[in-house]
Amino acid sequence: MSVTNSRESTGAEPIQGTTPDLTYEISQRPDYAMLKLDLKSGDKVFAEPSAMMSMSASMLLKSGLRGGLGRSLGRMFGGESLVVNTFTAQAGGGELLLAPGTAGDIAYKRLENSTLYLQRGAYMANTEGVDLTGKWQGAKGFFSGEGLVLLKASGTGDLFFNSYGAIMSIDVTDELIVDTGYIVAFEETLQYRVTVLPGLKRGGKIKSLLFGGEGLVCQFSGQGKVWIQTREVNTFLNFANAYRPTNKS
Amino acid sequence: MPALHQTADQQGVFVTQKFSGGVFHADLSDGRAGVEIELLHSHLCASTADGDAFVIPYEECQLEIGGYTGKMLFCRNADRSVTLFSEDKQFPKALALAAGGRLDDQLASQLSKAKGESRRGAIFSFGLVAATLIVLVSLYFGIRAGANRVTQSLPVSLDRELGKAAYQAMPKEGSEITDPLVTEPIQSIVDRLADHAKVEGMDFELHVIDSATVNAYCLPGGTMVVYTGLISAAESPGQLAAVISHEMAHATLRHGLSRISQTLGLTAAVSLLIGDTAGIMAAAEEFFTAASINSYSRQQETEADLEGVRMLHAAAIDPSGMPSLFELLKEEHGELPEALVWVSTHPDHASRIEETQNMIDSLPAKPYKPIDLDWEALKSRVAGDSTKKADVSNSSNESSADSTVDPSELEQENGS
Numbered sequence: 093m094s095v096t097n098s099r100e101s102t103g104a105e106p107i108q109g110t111t112p113d114l115t116y117e118i119s120q121r122p123d124y125a126m127l128k129l130d131l132k133s134g135d136k137v138f139a140e141p142s143a144m145m146s147m148s149a150s151m152l153l154k155s156g157l158r159g160g161l162g163r164s165l166g167r168m169f170g171g172e173s174l175v176v177n178t179f180t181a182q183a184g185g186g187e188l189l190l191a192p193g194t195a196g197d198i199a200y201k202r203l204e205n206s207t208l209y210l211q212r213g214a215y216m217a218n219t220e221g222v223d224l225t226g227k228w229q230g231a232k233g234f235f236s237g238e239g240l241v242l243l244k245a246s247g248t249g250d251l252f253f254n255s256y257g258a259i260m261s262i263d264v265t266d267e268l269i270v271d272t273g274y275i276v277a278f279e280e281t282l283q284y285r286v287t288v289l290p291g292l293k294r295g296g297k298i299k300s301l302l303f304g305g306e307g308l309v310c311q312f313s314g315q316g317k318v319w320i321q322t323r324e325v326n327t328f329l330n331f332a333n334a335y336r337p338t339n340k341s
Numbered sequence: 342m343p344a345l346h347q348t349a350d351q352q353g354v355f356v357t358q359k360f361s362g363g364v365f366h367a368d369l370s371d372g373r374a375g376v377e378i379e380l381l382h383s384h385l386c387a388s389t390a391d392g393d394a395f396v397i398p399y400e401e402c403q404l405e406i407g408g409y410t411g412k413m414l415f416c417r418n419a420d421r422s423v424t425l426f427s428e429d430k431q432f433p434k435a436l437a438l439a440a441g442g443r444l445d446d447q448l449a450s451q452l453s454k455a456k457g458e459s460r461r462g463a464i465f466s467f468g469l470v471a472a473t474l475i476v477l478v479s480l481y482f483g484i485r486a487g488a489n490r491v492t493q494s495l496p497v498s499l500d501r502e503l504g505k506a507a508y509q510a511m512p513k514e515g516s517e518i519t520d521p522l523v524t525e526p527i528q529s530i531v532d533r534l535a536d537h538a539k540v541e542g543m544d545f546e547l548h549v550i551d552s553a554t555v556n557a558y559c560l561p562g563g564t565m566v567v568y569t570g571l572i573s574a575a576e577s578p579g580q581l582a583a584v585i586s587h588e589m590a591h592a593t594l595r596h597g598l599s600r601i602s603q604t605l606g607l608t609a610a611v612s613l614l615i616g617d618t619a620g621i622m623a624a625a626e627e628f629f630t631a632a633s634i635n636s637y638s639r640q641q642e643t644e645a646d647l648e649g650v651r652m653l654h655a656a657a658i659d660p661s662g663m664p665s666l667f668e669l670l671k672e673e674h675g676e677l678p679e680a681l682v683w684v685s686t687h688p689d690h691a692s693r694i695e696e697t698q699n700m701i702d703s704l705p706a707k708p709y710k711p712i713d714l715d716w717e718a719l720k721s722r723v724a725g726d727s728t729k730k731a732d733v734s735n736s737s738n739e740s741s742a743d744s745t746v747d748p749s750e751l752e753q754e755n756g757s
Contacts, residue, residue, distance in 0.1 A: 204390070205375040206363060209409060248375075263372060281363070281373075281415075281426060283407040314407040314415070315365050315424055317372075 098263045111202060111250050113219040122197040122258035122322075127190040127217065131181035138176050139190055139217035147179065148186030154178045166226025169241035172215050176224075192216055192254030199259045199276070199319055200252055207246035207280035214243070214253045214276050221249030246280075253277055257323025268312045273324035279316035287311055358435050362387070362427030364395050378427055380439035385416060387425045395423050399440040404447040406455040411462075414451075492598040497542040500595060501562030508548075508564045515552035518569065522722050524549050526714035527567055530582045530658075531589070533712075535563075537655035539593040539648065559588035561597035569723045576669060578712040579662025582653060587663070590648035596641045646693055650700045659709040663697045 106119040114137070115130040126145065129137055141155065155177045157164040164174045179188055192198060193213070201208055203222055215224065227244040245251050255276045262268060264282060272286065286308055312318055360378045364387050376387035376395070384398040403417040408426070414433050415426045437448050518524065528547050535545045545563040555574045557567040565588065575581040591597070637645070646663065653660040671690040 202371075205361060206373075207409075278409075279373075280409045280428075281365075281407075281413060282409060283411060284409070314405075 098265075099260055107200065109200065111219075113221075113250055116200060116250070116252075118198045118200065118252075124195055125192070125198040125254070127198050127252055129188045129190070129217075130185065131179070131188065132185045133181055133183050135181045135185070136220050137179045137188060137217055138219070138222075139179065140215060141173050141175050141177055143190045143192065143216060144177065144179075145189040145191045147188045148181075150182045150184055150186040151188055152180045152182055154180070163223075163225055166241070167215075167224055167243065169226045169228075172213070172224075172243060190217055190252075194254065194256045194325070196254055196256045196321065196323070197259040198252055198254045199261070200250065201277070203245065203248055203251055205248050207244060208251060208277050209280065210243040210245060210253055210277045211275055212243070214255065215245070216254045217252040218245065219250040221247045222251050223247045253319075255319070255321035256325045256328075257321045259319055259321055261317050261319045263316075264312050264318055265315055266313070268318060269309050270312065270318060270320055271324070272308050272310055273326055274320045274322075275310060276319040276321050278312065278318045281316035282312045282314045282318065284310045284312045358431070360427040360429040360432045360435070362425060362429065362432070364389065364426075365424040366395060366422065369393070376425065378425055378432075380435055382439065385425055385436070395425065397423060397425060399443050402440070402444055402447070404444060404451050406451040411455055411459060492595060495598065497540055497562065500592070500598060501542075501544060503597070504560035504562035504564040504592075507560050508566075513550055514554055514568065515550045518549040518551050520722070523569075523572075523719065526578075526719050527572075527581075527585070529714060530578075530585055530712060531565060533656040533658065534582070534586050534589055534652050537652050538589065539652075540595070543593060545589065545592075557584050557588050559592040561592060561595065563589075563592050565589065565592075572719065572723045575666075577662060577665070578714055578716050579659055580666040580669065581662075582658050582712060583649060583660070583662035583666045586649035586652045586658075587645050590645040590652060591637060591641070593652075594641070594644055594648055596637050596645065600637060600641070643693075643696060646697050647700050650697050650704075654701075654704050654707065657707060657710045658712060660697070660701050660704070664694045664701070667694045667697070 104121055106117055106121065108117045109115070114132070114135055117128045118125055119128065120126050131137060131151070144153070147153070155175050157174060157176075167176075168174045198216060209227065218224065223246050225244050225246075226241040228241055253276065259276060278284070288308060358380055360380075362376055362378050363373055364376045365373045369389075374389045374391070374393070376389050378385055378387045384396050385402070387395045397416055397418045401419045403419075403421070405415045405417070407413055407415060408428065410428065412430075413426055413428045414436070415424055416436075417424045433448060433452070437444055524547060527549060531545050531547050535543070538545075543563040545559075545565055547565045547567065549567050549569065552568045553570040553573075554568045555570040557565075557571050559565045565585070567585070571584060572581060575584070650660045650663055653663065667690045671694070
């Protein structure tokens with residue numbers, strides 16, 4: 093049985109919505125996206141340090157470890173900062189503008205007692221009720237190029253994450269192969285395996301690994317959503333490295 | 342969390358369990374929703390927070406285990422339009438029980454598949470860890486071995502520069518003796534041995550230092566230092582020649598360089614491999630100055646003993662001075678407790694005696710020429726010199742002058 097995985101690409105239109113916790117707008121997409129959040133009095137948003145662009149004077153900012161040392165270390169190993177900034181809207185509510193570190197898009201996901209696994213550095217902000225921890229993935233992580241620890245977001249609440257390049261979500265209903273460098277996030281209902289491009293003979297695998305540039309891939313199976321990005325940082329860095337000025341001594 | 346509560350059913354009292362999980366269905370916004378799954382007597386029933394309900398009869402159930410953790414149980418209906426799932430640990434068992442055996446086969450095959458996958462994963466992880474360890478360990482030893490080999494191929498002039506720089510920087514424990522009555526006999530031993538050095542290009546340069554310390558050493562490249570304390574402590578010219586040959590062997594076997602490359606670690610090894618000796622020179626000066634010129638490894642000591650015997654034999658000097666020297670040390674100092682010997686870098690005396698004696702026995706018989714020096718004259722000359730200077734060194738340098746034959750210093754000499 094073969095089912096085509098349906099893709100959802102949102103073009104350059106701003107994405108807006110109202111969640112039980114806040115109203116959000118993701119604008120300037122997809123290349124230099126920014127996130128605008130409207131908070132009611134007393135609402136809280138947690139965001140990675142240095143994500144804040146601007147905020148109303150009525151917002152209160154506190155930074156610190158969140159969820160204890162174990163959680164914080166988990167986040168750190170998941171490629172995020174130990175510290176999380178907490179923005180609380182005071183009387184009258186307020187507006188908060190956030191921007192990711194890399195040039196790229198921002199995606200929104202409402203968690204309803206569900207879990208999302210994020211690539212290193214993809215986390216941006218969340219509301220109360222979302223729990224962030226590191227998830228050790230061992231050998232899989234070693235080969236996937238996603239780091240040994242993935243960031244696990246679970247619970248019920250809003251989650252914002254960012255990519256390098258634009259973000260596209262794909263509904264996997266059977267199987268999907270994604271190059272490891274392009275994964276941004278995926279749902280917990282998907283199983284994945286890191287392999288050399290499947291379907292090739294052994295010699296072909298080695299050839300494609302060495303010369304094809306399509307090294308290791310993630311093979312997702314089951315049902316759920318995968319978010320992929322349209323550019324990969326390492327490929328860009330390899331390209332840019334050639335033009336890097338060097339010290340002549 | 343399974344909420345356990347009892348409900349009265351038509352057929353009597355039933356235990357109904359609720360499992361939190363999720364549902365996939367095309368009509369749902371986002372395609373999925375969180376649900377509470379109830380196991381009723383003919384079907385699974387899942388209800389969302391919004392009040393939608395999904396039902397899958399047990400007969401239609403297609404089971405699959407998967408998800409990121411590989412522990413999630415998925416149930417699909419016949420046309421696969423509805424998928425219910427839960428990660429609750431109790432869910433598979435409860436489902437099998439509620440379905441009354443109808444799903445046992447499917448569940449068993451999925452479970453064994455999942456188990457196989459997780460076992461494969463575990464084997465894979467273990468293999469990865471093992472492979473990483475092997476690579477690291479072999480890289481470490483490979484680079485060390487490579488560095489040792491490269492050390493041997495570096496020009497001897499590097500040793501010489503190193504030794505000279507180290508000698509300049511080293512603290513001397515006394516003044517240098519230039520009295521030919523003392524230096525010439527020793528120089529004659531050095532000259533006889535130098536003709537049979539294993540390495541070309543060594544330039545053995547003798548310095549006799551007036552100090553009660555029982556010691557002698559040879560810096561890389563051949564800068565040879567003999568303390569008068571050693572001459573006083575030795576019982577025969579043969580023993581003195583044995584010490585000198587042992588020290589010269591350290592230089593000709595180039596133990597100093599190997600030692601540096603090992604002590605300074607991989608960084609030095611790598612820079613040696615790529616031929617960057619400037620950094621090594623600076624570090625080596627520091628290293629020799631800092632102290633441990635005399636600290637060689639057990640293996641290097643044994644090598645130096647045997648090479649010393651070879652040189653003595655080649656120079657037609659009776660090598661039996663070597664084992665007799667160790668006999669002397671053994672009497673003076675006794676054996677270290679056995680347990681300590683293993684941690685100490687010095688091979689114990691008994692094994693040194695045995696190994697050198699074995700080597701001597703294996704060498705072809707050869708007429709030995711006596712060492713051409715007036716032993717008594719040398720000893721008395723040295724003794725006169727030391728007593729003359731003893732007061733001075735006593736006041737200026739306590740550590741070097743506090744005893745003439747301190748067993749621990751004798752041991753130190755033995756090691757070097």
